[in-house]
Amino acid sequence: MDIQILIDKAYEVIVNFGPKLIAAIFIWIIGSWLVKKALKAITKLMDKRAYEVSLKKFLLNLIGWIFKIVLILVILGTLGIETTSFAAVLAAAGLAIGLALQGSLGNFAGGVLLMIFKPIKVGDFIEAQGESGTVKEIEIFTTKLTTPDNKEIIIPNGSLSNGNITNYSTEPLRRVDFVFGVGYDSGIKETKDVLFSVVNAHEKILQDPAPAIHLKELADSSLNFFVRVWVHKEDYWAVNFDVIEQTKEALDAAGIEIPYPHQVEIQKQE
Secondary structure, three states, X not given: OHHHHHHHHHHHHHHHHHHHHHHHHHHHHHHHHHHHHHHXXXXXXXXXXXXXXXXXXXXXXXXXXXXXXXXXXXXXXXXOOOOHHHHHHHHHHHHHHHHHOHHXXXXXXXXXXXXXXXXXXXXXXXXXXXXXXXXXXXXXXXXXXXXXXOOEEEEEHHHHHHOOEEEOOOOOEEEEEEEEEEOOOOOHHHHHHHHHHHHHHOOOOOOOOOOEXXXXXXXXXXXXEEEEEEEEHHHHHHHHHHHHHHHHHHXXXXXXXXXXXXXXXXXXXX
């Protein structure tokens, strides 16, 4: 008699629950197939837009988990399991995690923005947050810079994305500015000729845009000449150092004085 009751209950469960179970299995199979197709389509879109590898992996994992959670909720609903409380628990957990990781989420959002809009990329020389260096790595939460003296600077992406960024590598050309002071006894035309001879002789200084030299200021003890030249960005520092050194040599050779502070000692005889 007990066996018959168990058989009847099992039959009742199969009749009532069987179609739901079959439907749940069918939804899981079809849903998993659709998730894979959607992820492949999203991957192609990211590849087409040249997303950063780290950002692409993170977003694909995040989207994949969201799809799976939605699919599981649909399957639970199909089986007749109440999902409202489950969704509420997930929402509460998400809110608690968001409040606890508020700063980290800001850095994460900044990292996503940096990787999507790409104001900087690996290899760029930038100045941001009071630091300057070459971008070594852009991660989800931080960006690493290597300074000219080979130090590593780690900047949170939240502050980096919300602050000013000077990118010295975006444009192919850079302008190098100099100010050279000469004595008031020096001729203006003669001085400009010497300065032009220096910049025109340098092979890395471009002639288009043409170099510009102007008398900038009548200072207290010197005539200050403004020199502006254009170079390829990779030649900036080489030209900067070369022109300073070669200008000093050229002015000395031409007999043009470069003023410097003098100290006068006055002795009073009693």
